[in-house]
Amino acid sequence: MPVVRIDDPTDDRLADYRDLTDVALRRVLEPAGGLYIAESSKVIARAVAAGHRPRSLLVQQKWLDDTAHLAGDAPVYLVDDDVAERLTGYAVHRGALAAMHRPSLPPVEEAVAGARLVLVLEDIVDHTNVGAAFRAAAGLGADAVLVTQRCADPLYRRSVRVSMGTVFQVPWTRLPDEADGGWSAGRDLLHLAALALADDAVALDAFAAARPPQVALLMGAEGDGLSRRALAAADTVVTIPMTGGVDSLNVAAAAAVALWALR
Secondary structure (H helix, E strand, C coil), X not given: CCEEECCCCCCHHHHHHCCCCCHHHHHHHHHHHCEEEEECHHHHHHHHHCCCCEEEEEECHHHHHXXXXXXXXXXXXXXXXXXHHHHHCCCCCCCEEEEEECCCCCCHHHHHCCCXXXXXXXXXXXHHHHHHHHHHHHHCCCCEEEECCCCCCCCCHHHHHHCCCHHHCCXXXXXXXXXXXXXXXXXXXXXXXXXXXXXXXXXXXXXXHCCCCCEEEEECECCCECCHHHHHHCCEEEECCCCXXXXXXXXXXXXXXXXXXXX
């Protein structure tokens, strides 16, 4: 792989890494540009092991030996700490960034084929929660993850980092818009269990004791919970029994509890 030292943060070859802290900008640039950013040698290694291809690496000198081999034939841009900070907008302490080619997403039916346990994230806009939910999915036996069109990008840098790269090892895809089928996608393959507060909700332990063979757990947004459409599509509404006057958990924590119960 070619190693190229660059001392100018305005160099066009570094455009993929510019303004990484501008979330609104990156939401547009990354999918449109067919890329995502992986941060740290461990995360980059997991992406490469999953078959994702780097289009370049941005590396500081002390991390060069540990990460350059992950680039394959892609260029490795060697920069000083201050260049990296001026370019990205933050101090890059994890040593390496990679601009990765964004893989094509499979259709829903392919992603959930043969799955016994699927996690569905509806309109969750916090990248940290998305990454934590993916980590729970990977660690607690989910076979796939589905996300809605308005859900935060699982391949956004913060999501990937919080997931510890496990977003690369769990098959996932986006559900189509409601107008294009929405919740009906994969509907015949899975029992949809919506985690929500409802008078007729079934306690999680009772649902787990007689769980259907193939289950999709629907998790709603942090503030509003699941939409009416999602609840209407659900076969069962399930709740986690709580004490202490607390009625719910953070969405990623709730996903972990429910996945553990149904593992």
